[in-house]
Amino acid sequence: MIRGLYTSGWSMLANSKQMDVVSNNLANVNTTAFKKDTLILESFPDMLVRRINDSRSASNPSGRLGNVQLGNDVGEVFTYYTQGQLQKTDNNLDMAISNCDTAFFTVAVPGGNEEYTEYYTRDGSFALNAYGQLVTKEGYLVMGQNGVITLxxxxxxxxxxxxxxxxxxxxxxxxxxxxxxxxxLRKVGSNLVQRTENTQEQPFDGVVRQGYLEQSNVNSINEMINMITIMRSYEANQKILQAQDGTLEKAVNEIGVVR
Incomplete structure (x- = not known):
């Protein structure tokens, strides 16, 4: 019975994390080149249940009752890097990468001690700063093969x-x-990603489209359906937890009471 409380409780926590991811997807449905996330759940290891100090059964001398599962938890957040639709803007400073889901523009983000860190983005809504340098909407420098691009x-x-x-x-x-x-790759916020020690490169085989912007790959209808499904799952686990709690309360307060 206690195990059932933990199972339902963990499932509710997992549903809450799922809802956070879906809500973030919906909030960025109009964000240029945003890549949607999904939550991957994994189950806790199965536990072997057996009767304690009971091996007298001829049909089951080991006393084993079988395996039980203790619920699930968040395994990882997976990001879909599939290309979104391209929207024509006719703005020379707008650019999009086409026919290649794995390619990114390179930007330099300032850090401490006047150092810059290399990050990557699919958001090609660029601008020119006061020095004629090509920058992102946040003011990060867009990098060329020979350094900062100045026009x-x-x-x-x-x-x-x-x-x-x-x-x-x-x-x-x-x-x-x-x-x-x-x-x-790992998301770091501001529509940027960074590489890890396992990241490897390959030659760019896509196409750069000027005067276009890549849209988010979030399907708002699918995300709304996912949100409803998560809410129903959360409510079901909540009712199961309440039922188990009521049963436990009766077991503690009523069973064995001397009248």
Whole structure:
């Protein structure tokens, strides 16, 4: 009976974490190039149950009753890096990566001691700062293969491989990282991801589209259905927990009472 309380309680906690993930997906349904997350649950190890000090049964001398499960918990948060739909904006500073789900723009995020850390994003809604440098909406520097990209105006073109052409000359080329396995990447907020020690690169084989922005890959209808399913599961576990609690209360307060 106590085990049942823990099982229902853990399931309710897992449902709460699922709801947080789904809510975050819905909150970012209109965020440029946002990648949706999903929660992967894993069960606790099965426990072998047996009768204590009872091996006299001829049919079951070991006293084993079988295995029982103690519920589940969060295993990991998995991110889907599938490409979202491309929206035409006709803005020269807007860029999107097409035909390659594993490629990212490279940005430099300032840290302490005037150092910069390399992060990656699919959000190509760029701008020019006061120094003519190509930056993200948050002001992070967009990196080229030769360093910071500096332009003298918004009048430029971008070829399929990320080469930036201005005044008839190739002035820079976007530094695009293409990774072999996106499951090794980690989200860090602000629509950015970072690599881990297991992350490996491969040549970029996609296309850079100027004047387009990648939309979020979140399907709002599916996320609403997931939210309803999670709510129903939470309510079911809540009712089971209350029923077990009521049974336990009777066992403690009524069974064995001398009248």
């Amino acid at each position: 003298n105006s918004e009048n430029f073109s971008v070829s399929d491989d990320g080469t930036i052409i201005q005044d008839g000359e190739a002035v820079a080329r976007l530094l695009i990282r293409n990774f072999t396995d996106t499951t090794t």
